[in-house]
Amino acid sequence: MMTNPGNRVTQGQFSFLPDLTDAQITLQIKYALNNGWAVSVEYTDDPHPRNTYWEMYGNPMFDLKDPAGILMEINECRKTFPNHYVRVLAFNSVRGVESPAMSFIVNRPKNEPGFGLTRQEGPGRQVHYTITSYAATKPEGERYS
Amino acid sequence: MSEPTIDLRAIWNESGVQAVLDKLDAELIGLAPVKKRIREIASLLVVDRVRRDMQLAAGAPSLHMSFTGNPGTGKTTVALRMADLLHKLGYSRTGHLVAVTRDDLVGQYIGHTAPKTKEVLKKAMGGVLFIDEAYYLYRPENERDYGQEAIEILLQVMENQRDDLVVILAGYKDRMDTFFRSNPGMSSRIAHHIDFPDYTDDELVSIGELILKDWNYGLSPRAKKVFRDYIERRRAQPHFANARSIRNALDRARLRQARRLLEDAGKVDKAALQTLEAEDILESRVLAGVRAVPEQKAGT
Numbered sequence: 001m002m003t004n005p006g007n008r009v010t011q012g013q014f015s016f017l018p019d020l021t022d023a024q025i026t027l028q029i030k031y032a033l034n035n036g037w038a039v040s041v042e043y044t045d046d047p048h049p050r051n052t053y054w055e056m057y058g059n060p061m062f063d064l065k066d067p068a069g070i071l072m073e074i075n076e077c078r079k080t081f082p083n084h085y086v087r088v089l090a091f092n093s094v095r096g097v098e099s100p101a102m103s104f105i106v107n108r109p110k111n112e113p114g115f116g117l118t119r120q121e122g123p124g125r126q127v128h129y130t131i132t133s134y135a136a137t138k139p140e141g142e143r144y145s
Numbered sequence: 146m147s148e149p150t151i152d153l154r155a156i157w158n159e160s161g162v163q164a165v166l167d168k169l170d171a172e173l174i175g176l177a178p179v180k181k182r183i184r185e186i187a188s189l190l191v192v193d194r195v196r197r198d199m200q201l202a203a204g205a206p207s208l209h210m211s212f213t214g215n216p217g218t219g220k221t222t223v224a225l226r227m228a229d230l231l232h233k234l235g236y237s238r239t240g241h242l243v244a245v246t247r248d249d250l251v252g253q254y255i256g257h258t259a260p261k262t263k264e265v266l267k268k269a270m271g272g273v274l275f276i277d278e279a280y281y282l283y284r285p286e287n288e289r290d291y292g293q294e295a296i297e298i299l300l301q302v303m304e305n306q307r308d309d310l311v312v313i314l315a316g317y318k319d320r321m322d323t324f325f326r327s328n329p330g331m332s333s334r335i336a337h338h339i340d341f342p343d344y345t346d347d348e349l350v351s352i353g354e355l356i357l358k359d360w361n362y363g364l365s366p367r368a369k370k371v372f373r374d375y376i377e378r379r380r381a382q383p384h385f386a387n388a389r390s391i392r393n394a395l396d397r398a399r400l401r402q403a404r405r406l407l408e409d410a411g412k413v414d415k416a417a418l419q420t421l422e423a424e425d426i427l428e429s430r431v432l433a434g435v436r437a438v439p440e441q442k443a444g445t
Contacts (some may be wrong), residue, residue, distance in 0.1 A: 065239045066271025068309035
């Protein structure tokens with residue numbers, strides 16, 4: 001049974017929804033900025049769920065007042081990596097929190113082949129499960145081209 | 146059936162623009178042509194907004210400006226007010242002003258300039274970017290200078306993101322003219338060239354009094370006369386920076402007043418603490434006629 005048609009990667013916020021429009025992204029960023037969070041843009045072409053640390057596209061943007069600047073950065077990242085995953089991260093630097101408060105995908109490859117499940121039988125017939133992205137078999141940078 | 150009419154005056158009052166313009170009038174002495182131009186721009190923006198409401202074509206107005214004038218004529222102050230004004234009219238979302246100079250835009254080595262300029266632009270988005278001494282961006286004597294790169298990025302954003310950002314360039318008149326001549330692209334993208342005239346002596350006296358009022362000081366009647374004389378002579382000297390020179394002169398007069406009060410009596414009342422006497426100003430070397438060392442250029 002296909003529970004996730006199109007094999008869309010579902011990580012972070014809003015990932016079960018249709019892709020956000022630029023206007024919607026702007027509103028989300030505005031929310032982050034109003035909370036005083038620093039917003040950054042990151043990209044990757046390894047969709048594995050345990051791939052937590054993506055590549056940073058430029059430095060995190062501190063001291064911004066308006067979402068237009070971040071949208072400009074997002075669009076530049078999209079232009080550079082049209083077939084990568086691009087996400088927007090809002091970092092809450094308050095002492096004791098110091099972790100991302102928001103994270104959502106703003107760009108994804110046209111074709112997401114999904115994951116294959118490998119079952120490995122261990123001692124005592126114990127089964128280990130591994131998931132591998134079909135796209136990640138190719139080297140980095142060529143995965144979704 | 147008659148066409149519906151719109152009360153422009155009401156929209157004008159509602160926008161809170163008048164308050165900003167009044168504040169401009171009250172706090173900035175002189176500068177009549179500048180104020181007139183700002184009033185015109187404000188009127189245009191209000192009319193444009195009404196036109197848009199009535200579905201008449203109103204292309205996003207180009208709001209980039211250039212402020213030229215001698216040092217100390219109030220360019221930065223007016224830019225701050227302008228940010229406020231544009232915010233009240235809804236042409237700037239946040240109304241904040243990011244003031245930068247060449248150092249904040251141009252990098253030190255290849256590949257350093259673009260990220261630096263972009264970072265500044267991102268910070269200024271939604272508000273006003275004020276580039277002080279903008280002519281330093283372009284250095285014709287060094288063809289490998291990275292300033293040109295910053296100018297190109299700036300131009301691109303000025304053109305493509307007119308809704309997001311207003312750029313104000315400021316600098317001394319003659320150097321800005323040279324700058325615009327060598328960067329015609331920049332000149333043509335700036336709709337409003339505003340020239341800040343020098344202040345007259347009377348205006349400078351008023352400015353001095355306004356500054357003193359801010360500090361809770363005042364001039365005695367005799368000091369006022371001496372101060373006028375001081376301004377006349379100071380103007381003839383090199384590095385005269387209009388209102389900035391006045392502020393510095395008054396700063397020094399305050400020092401002398403403090404010393405005088407301590408040396409004279411040691412006992413003072415509130416009035417004495419607030420009053421600058423003629424001798425506080427007379428001691429200035431401008432009036433003594435000593436011109437051995439020219440005064441250092443104050444501020445930037």
